[in-house]
Amino acid sequence: MSRFLKERYQGFQSYTPGEQPQDQEYIKLNTNESPYPPAPGVISALDETDFERLRLYPDPTGRRLKEKIAKLYGVRPENVFLSNGSDDILNFAFLAFNDDDDTLLFPDITYSFYKVIAGLHGVNYREVPLKEDMTVDVEAFCEESSNVVIPNPNAPTGMTLGLDAIREIAKANSNHIVLVDEAYVDFGAETAIPLTKELDNVLVSQTFSKSRSFAGGRLGFAIGDEGVIRDLEMIKYSTNPYNVNTLSLILAEAAIDENDYYVANCRKVAETREAAEKALKALGAEVLPSKANFIFARFPGFEGQEIYSQLKKRGILVRHWEQDRIRDWSRITVGTPEQMEKLVDMLKEIMKK
Numbered sequence: 001m002s003r004f005l006k007e008r009y010q011g012f013q014s015y016t017p018g019e020q021p022q023d024q025e026y027i028k029l030n031t032n033e034s035p036y037p038p039a040p041g042v043i044s045a046l047d048e049t050d051f052e053r054l055r056l057y058p059d060p061t062g063r064r065l066k067e068k069i070a071k072l073y074g075v076r077p078e079n080v081f082l083s084n085g086s087d088d089i090l091n092f093a094f095l096a097f098n099d100d101d102d103t104l105l106f107p108d109i110t111y112s113f114y115k116v117i118a119g120l121h122g123v124n125y126r127e128v129p130l131k132e133d134m135t136v137d138v139e140a141f142c143e144e145s146s147n148v149v150i151p152n153p154n155a156p157t158g159m160t161l162g163l164d165a166i167r168e169i170a171k172a173n174s175n176h177i178v179l180v181d182e183a184y185v186d187f188g189a190e191t192a193i194p195l196t197k198e199l200d201n202v203l204v205s206q207t208f209s210k211s212r213s214f215a216g217g218r219l220g221f222a223i224g225d226e227g228v229i230r231d232l233e234m235i236k237y238s239t240n241p242y243n244v245n246t247l248s249l250i251l252a253e254a255a256i257d258e259n260d261y262y263v264a265n266c267r268k269v270a271e272t273r274e275a276a277e278k279a280l281k282a283l284g285a286e287v288l289p290s291k292a293n294f295i296f297a298r299f300p301g302f303e304g305q306e307i308y309s310q311l312k313k314r315g316i317l318v319r320h321w322e323q324d325r326i327r328d329w330s331r332i333t334v335g336t337p338e339q340m341e342k343l344v345d346m347l348k349e350i351m352k353k
Contacts, residue, residue, distance in 0.1 A: 008122070015116045019317065027342060029333040030317040032155075032184070032294050034213040036265045036336075039258035042251050049250055058246040060237075065249050068256040069221055073193050078226045081233065084243045086183055086207035086220030090117055090149075092235045093203065093222075097147055097177045098123040106149040107136055109157065109326055111181065114149055130157075134288055134296075138165045142172035151181040153189050156319065156331040158290025160189045170199045177228070179203045184292035186211035186266045187273070193223050200225040210293055212255045212262050219244065219252045269293050269334050276332075276340040283347055295332045299351065304328045310350045316343055 001010070019030065037043075062082040070077045083089045094117045098104055106114045108127035118125040128140045134157045141148055148169060153160045170178040178201055180192040185206065195202045203224035208214035222232065236243060255262065273295060277287045280297050287297045299307055307330050308320035319331040334340065 012119060013116065015113050025315065026312075027316045027335060027339050029335055029339065029343065030319045030331075031215075032210055032292075032333045033215050034210060034265065034293070035269070035334070035339065036213055038213045038251070039255060039261040041258040041261075042254045045251055045254035046247070049247065053246055056246075057242050058244060058249055060241045062244055062249055065253050065256070068253055069223075072256055072259060073191075073223060075193070075196070075223055076226075079196065079223050079229060081222040081224070081229045081236075082244050083220045083222070083236070084240075084248075085209065085218040086181070086205045086222075087113060088243060089205040089220050089222045089232070090114065090179075090181070092232050092239075093177065093179055093205075094118060094121050094123055096231050096235045100124070102147055102176070103144075104147045104149065105141055107151070107154060109134070109154075109323070110149075110151050111155050111183075135159055136161055136165075138168060141169045145173050145175055147176040148173055148178045149181060150178065151183070152192065153184045153187075153290065153292040155184065155292065156294070156321075156326070156329070157288050157296050158184070158292040158294055159288055160291045163190055163192060163195060166192050166202075167195055167199070170195065170202050174199075174201055177201055177203055179205060182206045184210055184294075186262070187293045188266075188270050188291035196224050200228065203228055208252055208255060211266050212252075213265070214252070214255060217248045217251055219248045266293075272337050272340055273334045275337070276334065276344070279340075279344045280347070283344070283351060285347075293334045295334065296329055297332060298329045299347070302328075302351070304330055307347075307350070311343070311346055314346045314349075316346055 065082060066077040066080040069080050102124060104118060104123050104125040105128055108129045128137055131137050150166060150169060166180060180202065182191055182204055185191050192202060192204050196204055203222055205220060205222045208217060208219040273290060277295055280287050285297045285299050287295060290296060304320045304327050308318055311318055
């Protein structure tokens, strides 16, 4: 750090992305990317793009894409917010809806970026412990009126809440925003988008990164009450009005047009996940019931760091944390059936030794 960095950021802990090593070819099961390519229509849209347009600024409203997203999810364009990945939505929402008088609630075992953004903006927050079975403690989120972030499915556990539970949390915090982070919802969970028509304090964020094979394209969107969306737009126009680039807008429109392709891919991922869970349990692993595109598992007699290291030596990357309660667990992205078979074979080899 330089001598110019302000004191409030001294010692600040930023987010640590999943590793992207370049030393060899790996089977990457550590960053929850899709194992399948973008839809053919998306590739065609890229090939047909008039790149001369790149000299012009993108449409800051993203009107055409908003209209397509709104039609797909049964809302109005005024209910849709576009962003440079769903992390941008978290950033804008934490900034827009929290001040010194608020305490933001989110689970203690969850996406670590929540804590980072809260720290960056000086947001007071409290981590609500998951229950012993790793499920979200709904009652604890209803005890005080606060802003809330509910990841559904949660990461890294992959476990979900039903809409009745989310509705209960939203009603208990009716004077505050309840942001439902649905980065992994398309792999088997139930979206809370219908609740945005019922409750004006529910804001749902989703991403194209996982289920639509677009992690490199950086496109996220939120759906909520028209007034809440205007609040996010105000923050966006005060920081980076052109935060979604022209190519991402074009390709995201094509992705919405190819929705059936992505629905089929999500179904394949879910089937592969279920087969892999069964194979891991046969090895003696404890596996949480996931509705995401990853599996959370631990292997009796092995530390999480050992599983991570031994797999990496064999050319397979998984995600491991040194956080209390989950240091012996591994988060394993669901790859192709062939990749998952290779994973299971390597785990058999490790466990024999």
